[in-house]
Ligand SMILES: Nc1ncnc2c1ncn2[C@@H]1O[C@H](COP(=O)(O)OP(=O)(O)OP(=O)(O)O)[C@@H](O)[C@H]1O
């Protein structure tokens with residue numbers, strides 16, 4: 001399997017001197033194509049910091065982070081937007097939709113960033129919203145949609161960029177379990193059928209079943225045990241019961 | 250992107266209204282003030298600007314038209330000696346005292362020219378015939394100031410400088426900058442009213458021969474005639490304007506008000522665009538996380554500023570044009586020449602886009618990692 005994300009010896013220190021916060025202390029992590037990985041950890045353990053660096057919106061202090069083979073640690077700020085645009089889709093706990101735009105227009109923003117406009121953008125955004133089951137909500141504004149529907153718009157928006165990697169921070173935390181499941185079904189399908197790499201940060205034990213692999217981070221370090229689910233999804237995947245496995249695959 | 254700028258702009262109607270009110274206020278205030286400035290400027294100098302003369306000859310060091318110093322009419326013949334001079338006439342422009350039919354006094358600006366010369370004579374006549382001015386004591390007055398002068402009909406008689414005068418016609422639209430309305434008459438009558446000695450004049454107005462070079466003629470006349478200043482019509486007009494607008498500080502006041510109007514506009518627009526940017530900061534952060542460059546965000550912000558400016562200007566200028574139209578029915582004209590209308594458009598756009606600079610600064614500094622925060 002190809003590595004979509006390759007993190008090695010990644011260190012992130014916020015601030016310096018006495019007040020320095022060592023958010024990541026030499027983290028190693030690989031994420032493969034077609035894999036849905038759950039990232040668990042207590043509050044403040046460094047989950048958001050880690051996916052922010054992977055997503056190219058936060059610079060690391062040291063170490064290496066390769067996105068589909070391209071090193072992004074040390075890349076100048078001006079180069080990062082393109083890396084994000086070409087590779088990454090973000091999903092947020094709070095959806096982060098543009099309230100003034102309709103569902104369709106929200107999706108079209110990504111297309112616009114990619115230089116796709118006009119009729120082509122209309123067609124593509126319609127397709128994407130249909131794929132997430134919102135074919136009848138094209139003209140709805142976010143304020144008229146339920147939480148689950150908003151998150152599906154956000155997924156369609158992320159997908160519009162055709163990202164190889166989707167990074168989701170607590171995507172189901174604000175949703176009821178029914179909507180949460182729908183979102184996870186969708187993400188799983190994207191991983192398995194479209195071979196995208198999906199990293200989901202979560203506290204939500206209702207969604208553990210969806211993981212191909214679960215990685216736990218504790219106080220800025222990846223626990224050296226990971227759980228891998230094999231094929232039919234029979235194995236256990238609660239972090240405290242993790243099976244020994246080469247943490248850095 | 251244009252859709253995001255546009256949609257965000259119209260999404261928050263209250264904020265849009267505040268922004269527009271700010272811009273409209275600014276456009277109306279500054280265009281009315283600048284229009285007043287132009288109106289005042291013209292009011293000070295219409296009698297010179299429309300004098301039909303190519304050159305004005307004054308005593309030395311006269312600063313403005315109402316302050317002429319008498320000189321000998323013999324100089325007229327020296328002027329005639331120049332081969333490039335077609336015609337020379339004596340001219341009077343001077344404050345005088347007007348006694349209304351009811352006996353009350355008021356100041357006027359007496360303008361007396363030779364009808365045959367066709368220079369420094371009444372223009373914009375709406376009632377009466379210019380020939381009637383040839384009658385001794387005949388005057389034409391400006392309709393806009395008819396009330397102030399206490400006359401309304403042809404044939405009414407008043408007193409100017411203690412002499413009887415009869416109204417033989419009315420002009421409309423010849424304004425005065427001072428409190429003294431213009432009153433037209435012949436040079437001869439004006440000489441009487443003003444009590445100017447027979448052989449004296451206040452000004453000479455000159456018509457040059459067809460094709461004569463005015464600057465050369467000016468120099469020639471300066472050499473021929475001693476102790477006078479010679480101006481082209483526009484030079485004299487501008488000297489008059491500058492005296493009243495800047496020599497007296499009247500113009501500065503109006504210009505300061507105009508500048509204040511623009512400043513208020515900049516502040517209001519900057520403030521509302523900034524507030525809108527701060528309110529949408531998470532959206533801008535999201536855009537950045539999605540891969541938008543700073544340049545893309547600038548486009549959104551500048552487009553919003555531009556659109557606000559465009560709408561605000563359109564409404565504000567429409568109001569100003571109506572105000573200008575109405576004002577021109579009265580004594581204080583707000584005049585908006587197309588150059589001013591155009592310049593204000595540019596200024597408004599610069600103001601709006603300039604006002605977005607602070608906001609641009611703000612989005613440049615957005616840390617896209619903020620998107621994951623609460
Ligand atoms: N911008 C920042 N400046 C300073 N310290 C920070 C900053 N962002 C995060 N931290 C610190 O870094 C550590 C890791 O934070 P991070 O947000 O990655 O944790 P998390 O695992 O996502 O937590 P949560 O589950 O609460 O979201 C914490 O101690 C946090 O206080």
Ligand SMILES: [Mg+2]
Pocket residue numbers: 047048049169621
């Ligand atoms: Mg977090």
